[in-house]
Amino acid sequence: xxxxLLVRGMLVGLAAAAVAxxxxxxxxxxxxxxxxxxxxxxxxxHAHHGAxxxxxxxxxxxRAAQRTIGLITAMGFYGVAVGGLFAIAFAFAxxxxxxxxxxxxxALVALAGFVAVVLVPFLKYPATPxxxxxxxxxxxxxxxxxxxxxxxxxxxxxxVIVGRRLAPRLGxxxxxxxxxxxxxxxxxxxxxxxxRPDAVADGFPATVLWDFRVASLGxxxxxxxxxxxxxxxxxxxxxxRRPSPEAVAA
Amino acid sequence: xxQSAVPSAQQSRPAPVxxxxxxxxxxxxxxxxxxxxxxYFVGAEQGATSLFGGNWVHEFTHDGRHLLGxxxx
Numbered sequence: 001x002x003x004x005l006l007v008r009g010m011l012v013g014l015a016a017a018a019v020a021x022x023x024x025x026x027x028x029x030x031x032x033x034x035x036x037x038x039x040x041x042x043x044x045x046h047a048h049h050g051a052x053x054x055x056x057x058x059x060x061x062x063r064a065a066q067r068t069i070g071l072i073t074a075m076g077f078y079g080v081a082v083g084g085l086f087a088i089a090f091a092f093a094x095x096x097x098x099x100x101x102x103x104x105x106x107a108l109v110a111l112a113g114f115v116a117v118v119l120v121p122f123l124k125y126p127a128t129p130x131x132x133x134x135x136x137x138x139x140x141x142x143x144x145x146x147x148x149x150x151x152x153x154x155x156x157x158x159x160v161i162v163g164r165r166l167a168p169r170l171g172x173x174x175x176x177x178x179x180x181x182x183x184x185x186x187x188x189x190x191x192x193x194x195x196r197p198d199a200v201a202d203g204f205p206a207t208v209l210w211d212f213r214v215a216s217l218g219x220x221x222x223x224x225x226x227x228x229x230x231x232x233x234x235x236x237x238x239x240x241r242r243p244s245p246e247a248v249a250a
Numbered sequence: 251x252x253q254s255a256v257p258s259a260q261q262s263r264p265a266p267v268x269x270x271x272x273x274x275x276x277x278x279x280x281x282x283x284x285x286x287x288x289x290y291f292v293g294a295e296q297g298a299t300s301l302f303g304g305n306w307v308h309e310f311t312h313d314g315r316h317l318l319g320x321x322x323x
Contacts, residue, residue: 001269002277009281028317059308074292074314081285081292088278095268102266126317130312142298162303176263216317239266 005087008234012017013083016226017075023215023222024075029067030211035129036063038204061087079223086113087229090235098172099166102239105234110228112156120152121145124191125198127216129208134199151190159183293320 029168061070086109094105133141163179169179200209282287295301296308308315308323315322 002273004278005269006281024313024317032313032316059309060304060306061312066309066312070310071313071317074311074318077288077292078314078318081288084281085285088274088281091269091274091277092271095266099265105266122319125321128321129316130293130322133321133323135323138321138323139298142294145321146294212316214318216319219317220319 002091004238005091005235006084006162008238009085009087009090009231010080011083011230012234013079013081013086014076014226015077015079015171016083016229019077019226020079020219021072021143024069024071024219027215027218028212029071029206031129031215032067034205034208035131035212038201050171052132065072068150070227078184080214082113082117082223083231084226086231088112089113090231093160098167102236103229106232106235108229110224110231112160114220114224115153116156117149118217118224120155120187121148122220123187124148124194124196126213128198132198132200132204132209137197137199145192148194155186156182208227293318297322 090106090109094102095107097105097108100108125141125148159179159182162182163175166175166178169175291307292311296305297315297320312322
């Protein structure tokens with residue numbers, strides 16, 4: 001059971017990455033191109049201008065390779081990794097969220113995963129195109145970003161557990177509202193207190209920044225939606241084929 | 251009484267069979283190790299920390315890193 005769930009998660013993750021890749025090419029790459037053009041035009045009269053020029057001259061990987069094989073590889077690896085972790089989260093959630101079946105559980109786990117891993121960090125440390133962000137602060141920004149991912153996972157898991165505990169006393173609706181409000185309050189406080197080392201270069205076009213961030217969010221939504229819906233569909237179908245508890249326990 | 255209550259509850263809507271936690275845990279460890287290594291190389295190698303010399307991993311995963319929301323440079 002677990003082996004097939006994990007393999008299915010990784011393969012569906014790969015399929016989800018393919019859908020996300022299409023979004024990345026159509027909506028994301030043009031913005032990356034605009035940002036790099038800005039970076040190379042030298043309009044960034046900024047501290048990291050030198051680093052940007054160096055970045056352009058010494059590139060060991062061509063832009064064409066970054067756009068194609070590099071992006072495909074990064075998306076594929078990310079999809080497999082997220083798909084595997086998603087399958088584990090599904091195995092913990094399935095049968096433990098009331099009487100929800102495989103499809104509904106899968107969709108909810110994907111929604112929770114998206115909120116925890118993507119939306120929470122995005123709200124405080126959104127994706128940045130090339131030429132945005134000072135290379136000198138990459139260490140601190142990376143630490144803050146991954147801390148925010150960890151916080152998103154912890155806060156979402158806590159909200160689910162608290163909601164399940166409160167459900168028998170308050171009913172499912174009220175318990176969900178209470179835990180969601182608690183989740184929002186905790187994050188609102190953390191967002192207010194954490195530092196913001198983001199540096200947008202002078203003159204960087206605001207529309208490129210906006211469009212890039214919307215594209216980045218779109219890539220992630222495509223990935224998680226495909227993962228949740230396709231994994232649920234395949235798992236429901238495979239469970240229907242062997243409905244006996246013995247087969248599931250094996 | 252108790253005997254009649256059990257089948258009627260199952261009839262209405264049975265909760266799906268759970269996978270026991272102790273069965274999930276070893277697979278969870280496997281998926282976590284594999285997943286975190288992959289995410290590290292896609293998202294962070296040769297950025298804030300570096301295991302290999304040069305910056306080819308950074309440059310190769312450059313566009314994915316930006317578009318997936320990781321801090322790149």
